[in-house]
Each structure stands twice: as structure tokens, then as C-alpha cells.
Amino acid sequence: MFPDFTTPADWLPWVFASLMGFSILIYVVLDGFDLGVGILFPLADDAQKDRMIGSIGPFWDANETWLVLAVGLLLVAFPAAHGLILTTLYLPVFVMLIGLILRGVAFEFRAKAQAHQKARWNTAFFLGSLMTALSQGFMLGLYIMGLEVTAATLAFAAVTAVFLAVGYSFIGATWLISKTEEALQKKSVRWARESLWGVILGMGAVSLATPLVSDRIFGKWFTWPELLWLLPLPLLSGALIVALWVMLRRLPLPGDRKSWAPFVTATTLFALAYIGLAYSFYPYVVPEQLTIYDAAAAPESLFIILIGALVVVPMIFGYTALAYLIFRGKATDLRYD
Amino acid sequence: MDTLILSRIQFGANISFHILFPTITIALGWVLFYFRLRFARTGDEVWMDAYRFWVKVFALSFAMGVVSGITMSFQFGTNWPGFMETVGNIAGPLLAYEVLTAFFLEAVFIGIMLFGFSRVPGWLHILATFLVAFGTTMSAFWIIVLNSWMHTPQGFEMIDGVAHATDWWAVIFNPSMPYRFAHMLMASGLTVAFLIAGLSAFRWLLGDRKRDVRRTLKFGAGLAALLIPVQIYLGDLHGLNTLEYQPQKVAAMEGNWETGPNIPLLLFALPDEEARENRFEIGIPNGASIILRHHIDGVVPGLNDFMAEDGTALHPPVATVFWSFRIMVGTGLAMLALSWGAVFLMWRRRHLAPGRGLAPEGLPKLVLWAFVPMAFSGWLATLAGWYTTEIGRQPWLVQGVMTTAEAVADVPAPMVLGTLLTYLAVYAALIIAYIGVLFYLARKAAGGGDIDPAVPSSGEAQVRALTPGE
Numbered sequence A: 001m002f003p004d005f006t007t008p009a010d011w012l013p014w015v016f017a018s019l020m021g022f023s024i025l026i027y028v029v030l031d032g033f034d035l036g037v038g039i040l041f042p043l044a045d046d047a048q049k050d051r052m053i054g055s056i057g058p059f060w061d062a063n064e065t066w067l068v069l070a071v072g073l074l075l076v077a078f079p080a081a082h083g084l085i086l087t088t089l090y091l092p093v094f095v096m097l098i099g100l101i102l103r104g105v106a107f108e109f110r111a112k113a114q115a116h117q118k119a120r121w122n123t124a125f126f127l128g129s130l131m132t133a134l135s136q137g138f139m140l141g142l143y144i145m146g147l148e149v150t151a152a153t154l155a156f157a158a159v160t161a162v163f164l165a166v167g168y169s170f171i172g173a174t175w176l177i178s179k180t181e182e183a184l185q186k187k188s189v190r191w192a193r194e195s196l197w198g199v200i201l202g203m204g205a206v207s208l209a210t211p212l213v214s215d216r217i218f219g220k221w222f223t224w225p226e227l228l229w230l231l232p233l234p235l236l237s238g239a240l241i242v243a244l245w246v247m248l249r250r251l252p253l254p255g256d257r258k259s260w261a262p263f264v265t266a267t268t269l270f271a272l273a274y275i276g277l278a279y280s281f282y283p284y285v286v287p288e289q290l291t292i293y294d295a296a297a298a299p300e301s302l303f304i305i306l307i308g309a310l311v312v313v314p315m316i317f318g319y320t321a322l323a324y325l326i327f328r329g330k331a332t333d334l335r336y337d
Numbered sequence B: 001m002d003t004l005i006l007s008r009i010q011f012g013a014n015i016s017f018h019i020l021f022p023t024i025t026i027a028l029g030w031v032l033f034y035f036r037l038r039f040a041r042t043g044d045e046v047w048m049d050a051y052r053f054w055v056k057v058f059a060l061s062f063a064m065g066v067v068s069g070i071t072m073s074f075q076f077g078t079n080w081p082g083f084m085e086t087v088g089n090i091a092g093p094l095l096a097y098e099v100l101t102a103f104f105l106e107a108v109f110i111g112i113m114l115f116g117f118s119r120v121p122g123w124l125h126i127l128a129t130f131l132v133a134f135g136t137t138m139s140a141f142w143i144i145v146l147n148s149w150m151h152t153p154q155g156f157e158m159i160d161g162v163a164h165a166t167d168w169w170a171v172i173f174n175p176s177m178p179y180r181f182a183h184m185l186m187a188s189g190l191t192v193a194f195l196i197a198g199l200s201a202f203r204w205l206l207g208d209r210k211r212d213v214r215r216t217l218k219f220g221a222g223l224a225a226l227l228i229p230v231q232i233y234l235g236d237l238h239g240l241n242t243l244e245y246q247p248q249k250v251a252a253m254e255g256n257w258e259t260g261p262n263i264p265l266l267l268f269a270l271p272d273e274e275a276r277e278n279r280f281e282i283g284i285p286n287g288a289s290i291i292l293r294h295h296i297d298g299v300v301p302g303l304n305d306f307m308a309e310d311g312t313a314l315h316p317p318v319a320t321v322f323w324s325f326r327i328m329v330g331t332g333l334a335m336l337a338l339s340w341g342a343v344f345l346m347w348r349r350r351h352l353a354p355g356r357g358l359a360p361e362g363l364p365k366l367v368l369w370a371f372v373p374m375a376f377s378g379w380l381a382t383l384a385g386w387y388t389t390e391i392g393r394q395p396w397l398v399q400g401v402m403t404t405a406e407a408v409a410d411v412p413a414p415m416v417l418g419t420l421l422t423y424l425a426v427y428a429a430l431i432i433a434y435i436g437v438l439f440y441l442a443r444k445a446a447g448g449g450d451i452d453p454a455v456p457s458s459g460e461a462q463v464r465a466l467t468p469g470e
Helices: A008-043 A046-056 A060-077 A079-088 A090-112 A115-144 A151-179 A182-213 A215-221 A226-230 A232-250 A261-281 A299-326 B003-042 B045-079 B081-115 B122-151 B168-172 B177-205 B211-245 B247-254 B287-293 B318-348 B365-374 B377-391 B413-447 B458-466
Strands: A284-286 B156-159 B162-165 B265-272 B277-284 B396-398
Touching: A008 A046, A008 A060, A008 A115, A008 A151, A008 A182, A008 A261, A008 A299, A046 A090, A046 A151, A046 A182, A060 A079, A060 A090, A060 A299, A060 B045, A060 B081, A079 A090, A079 A284, A079 B045, A079 B081, A090 A115, A090 B045, A090 B413, A115 A151, A115 A182, A151 A182, A151 A261, A182 A215, A182 A232, A182 A261, A215 A226, A215 A261, A226 A232, A232 A261, A299 B081, A299 B162, B003 B045, B003 B122, B003 B177, B003 B377, B003 B413, B045 B081, B045 B177, B045 B211, B045 B413, B081 B122, B081 B162, B081 B168, B081 B396, B122 B168, B122 B177, B122 B396, B177 B211, B177 B318, B177 B365, B177 B377, B177 B413, B211 B247, B211 B287, B211 B318, B247 B287, B247 B318, B247 B377, B265 B287, B265 B318, B318 B365, B318 B377
Parallel strands: none
Antiparallel strands: B156 B162, B265 B277
């Protein structure tokens, strides 16, 4: 599980794989909630739509930057894997990019174009968010299937596509619970309750398929004593799902108590699922084909990036925290003055 | 058409669409910082009115730049995997530094810049505006470093067909980087100057006489007049640098086939690569020799020096580079004529203005109307310039290290074609929507509010500015 920390060619790929994995996790949680808000968009009325945009407006751009960092790290640290993965995923990547373009510009256009065009940009925002979520789920499914393209793997990918979109709606709804009030908050609680099944089924499907596809992963999961210290992952996940189930029955509470709890719980749940996946696939970056050590860039190049990352990443955390602090509390309609 | 040419068109389309928006945001960020500082200094609401109008344009342009930039970071992998496999050890750290030092900075602080005015103290809002401008410029710096390295690579060695950095200082400060960076920053400044002047002229033509439109019209025209001679000088330096490191590109720009002295500056020609000569040549005798070597006998490189033994061309496609270069220079000269003419007219008739300084009242309608299409002259010149330098590097992807053909992905051509057509449709729709919204914002600004309000005292202006919900 851990590399030899005395030789740079050994530990640098490991450190970069960790950094990349970490970026993807942050991306999935952060852009997950704002993509989810986009998917829930058509279910709200016009005033609520503005408020929903208000809850993600100051953050979405920085959230999306984690995707750029993740794909950037794949590109710079594992150039061989980067080409292999992205050429295989050519079409879903294309759908995702069109989706990201549509939703990113719709943020601005819906607020600035003529009033009669607002509905059109609202649709673009919803469609863009949905396309992005579906294509990411599709890529996740294909990746779990070892990037093999057959009818069966495509079918599995189609299923994970739907589940990830529902999962994003779920985390988006929990975000809205903490950022909104009154009718919209009540609506958000209902959305979260109604999309929790997607999270359960999605995690279940991935957990079942992953060890079945690969003997190696099967071995990693079901051998003694690894099984023992893997056990907390599913147990804790199950407990969190029960906790979410219970709190979503009760919310909203008087005085807006615990409105933050679903989002924090959902984030933890996503993180646990992600750690399970990362554990399964390590040390492969292209499943069963290319390990992080085979695909890594030259140590001297990785080293120079690492120095920059060590200096800058804490600063990024610092000013990201500042932004969330400034825009804490209930969302308001966005305005420039 | 094969995968290579389709992939080139696709990347060319994406990067052409992308560059339009950073070209605006790099300089507009600094302009907004200037407006914001002037407001903080003087308390004069006119600066905040200008800020509020142009920050909308900035936000829209920024979003367009972000989403089209993400597209490109993925296309390295989907369409050009050979690039990172061969030179990833050089390109990787440069791109990583761009993400780390620029993207996060601008992405986080733009939220505070746009929506934080009434939530954070003034100094933090000014700082956020500064950091966004700084971030866009840093981003330009790193990407220009990488691009310049592809033109004039150094500071590396090839081991088993893969580039390894030996000297990062040499990689970053490669020979063409300072020229390209300065030329690009200036291009951004001019694009924004003409955009501001153009939209302000449009508002003026609609009868808008508010103080902020008067201010921005003068500001845009003045900035353009100031920057264009600097840009022409920098462009000349950049050309001389190219002559030294990429003579085949200069040969194509000049449409010159045989190396020799007394080469004319061609104003018009139809370069014919089959016959290896120009048709319908019109030129100024010795012009190219004088510009490039500062002497009528100066030797200018010719395209025929760049032919392989087997007769394949090792120089770029001539007609495209030749004409892109002329469009860029021609646009630059139009910028010079319009901005200097306008500033002169506003100065000569300065007595028409109620205050001091230049008088937009001095501008004839024809000049005002000329500014409207010229709002996008910066885009045209920037694209033409990039086509000159990028197509001018062909057939190389990294000059002398790898060809473009070596980097392309093994993806079926119909798939590339299908995605290309979709991108083109989306981009066309977005450009139309973007330009439409800019003019809509201008019309809305021209329509609302009263004309020439009494100048508020600085105290009142502060109070007004800090009252939310205005």
C-alpha cells in the first residue's frame, strides 16, 4: 500500500496519485453539489431558481477548477495514462465538455441577456448540468469495467451514469437545505429524501461490480486480515445512510437547527465510497493495464511540480476557506453592488 | 479528410474560440482595478458606474474563457496524446504551475470581486479585483512560456525519444518568450481599449450622455492611441526574434521564395506552392530587406531553403501565413489611424466639453460609427497574429523536436468530424449570444437613468455606493 520513501522514482508517483485522487474527491463533492443544484433546477419556480443560483454563484468557478487540477495532474504526472484514458473516453469526455460549456455560460447569460431569453438559458443550465453528471457517471462506470468497451460494460456505464446524476442531485439538495429557507428548504429536504435511493443503489452497484470484474480486486477485498480493517468502510457507510434517512424525515427543525448536517454527512459518505474505490484500484491508474509507477513522468519534473504544490495548495485552501466564510449563511439573490 | 487535419481544425477552432475571452479578461481585469482604485481615491461615483458596467462584461467573458479553457485541457489527451508523451516532462510542470498559481486565484477571488462589494471591507474588494487581474496575467504568463518553448525550445535533452528538462530557467526564459508575452499583453490591452471605446461610442450614438460613458469613451480611445505605437514596436522586435530562430516562418510571412538581398515588401500576392512563386505581386522595392535587416541589401531567407531532399516542404503553408500576417498588420494600421484621429479630434475641439480634457462632442458621427465595428478589431488582429505564428510553426508541433502528425491520437476520423461540427455549432451560437448581450447591456445602460446628473459630492457618492440594494 505504501511506497519506498527512500527512492524518488518510487514515492513521487505515489504522492502524485494521492494528490490527484484528492483533487478528484474534492471535485466530486464541490462540483457535485453545484451540478446537483443544476439538475434540480426545473423542479423549482422562478424566484427559487434565482435563489438556487445565488447559493452556488460565488463558488462554482472555483469548484470546477478542481477538475482542471485533477485532469492536469493526470496529464502532467501520468502522461502515458492520460492519453490512453482520454482517447478511450473520447465521446463521454466530449459530452461532458459541451455540458460544462453550456452550464458555465448559462450562469452569466441568464442574468444578463434580455428577460425573454432567461427561460432558454435556464434550460441550458439544466441540460448542461445533467449532461455533465451523466457523462461523468458513464466514465466512472467504464473505468470500473477496466475501460473495456462491450455491450455489457456500456450497459453498466449507463446505469452508473444515472446513479451519479441522482447522487449529485442528492448532495445538491443537501447543500440547498443548509443554504436556503422556508418553502425552498422544505422542497430541498423532499428532494434529498427522494434521491437518497440513487445513492444507495449506486454505491451498491459499484460495490458489487468492482470485485466481480477483477480477480485482483476480489482478492484485495476478501482476504484475511485485510477484510478486517476494510470492514469499517461498509459499516460506517451503512450507518451514515441510516443517519441521513432519519434526519431527512425530521428536517427542517425549528430555528434551522442542524440544517448543515445532511451536507456534511453526505460529503463524508461520498468520501468513504471514494476511498473504497481508490483502495481497489491502487496501484493501477489504467485498470489492470498501467500502474502509477509505469505511467509516471520523470522524477525531476514531478519534483519541481511538488515544490510548487506544497507552497501553493495550502494557500488555495486558505483563500477558498475565506470565500466560503464570506458567503456563509443563507443564500441571497446575487447582485454586483 | 483524415484524423490529423480534422484534429487540427478542431483544436484550432477551440483555441481560437478560447483566446477571444482571455484577450479581453487579461487587460479588462487591470482596467477594472484602475476604475476601482480611482473610485476609492476620489469617491466619484462615475468610476463605480464604469466599474459596474464593465464588470458585467468581465464576468461574462471570464465564464466563456473558463469553459473553453477546460475543453482544451482535455483535448490534449483526447486528440494529441503524443504531445504529452514526448514533451510532457516540460509541458507538464508549466501547465501545473498555471493551474496552481493562476486558475485557483482567479476562480476564487472572482466570486468576491463580483458579489462581495457589500459583504467585505473596501480594501478586500480592491484586493480581490487586483488578484483576479494578477491571476489572469499569471495564467497568460505560464501558457505563453509553454507556447514559446514550442517555438524556441531549449534547456532540455532527449532520452529515448522523451524530453527531459536540464535547465528550468532556460526552459522558462526561452528566446521568444519575452517578445511573445509582451506582444500578447499589448494585444489584450488594445482589444479591451477598442471594446471599451466601441461600446461607449455605441452608447453615445444612442444619445447616452451620462458621465461614465463620456469617461469610458475617452479612456478607451486614449488607451488605444497610447498602446498601438508600443504594440507596433513590440511586433517588430518579435518579428526580428522570429527571423533569428524560425526563418522559414518569416520567409512565409514575406512570401519570399529565394534567399537574397533587396527583397520587396509585398502588399499583395497570391503565393503558389505548386509553382513555388507568387502571382500578381505588388510590392515596395527593398521593403522587406529594410524592415528585417534595416538595410536595402539585407538578406532575407527564402522558402526554397526549407525543402527536404525528397521534395517535401519543411516550411509552413505559405498563403495562409502570408495573408494572416497581412490581416494582422492591416488591422493594426486601422487601429492606429482611428485612435490617433479620434484623440486628435477630441483634443482640437476640447472647448466643446463641459469639463476639462478631451471632448467626445468633437467626434463626427462617422468616427463614432467607425468605433462600433472596431470594438472587435482586437479579436481580428489577435486571431490573425496567432494564425501567423502557429501555422507558421508547421509542420512542427515543437520546433525541430516533434511534428504535429506525430502527436495526433488514433481516433476514427468520423468521430472527430462529428464532435468538431458540434463544437462549431455551439461556439457560433455562443459568439452570437455574447455579442448580442454586450450590445444589449450597452442599450440598457444608455436607456436607463437620467442624463448628465448633477455631480455628487464625494461624501454622497460613498454613501450611495455602499448602500446595498440600489
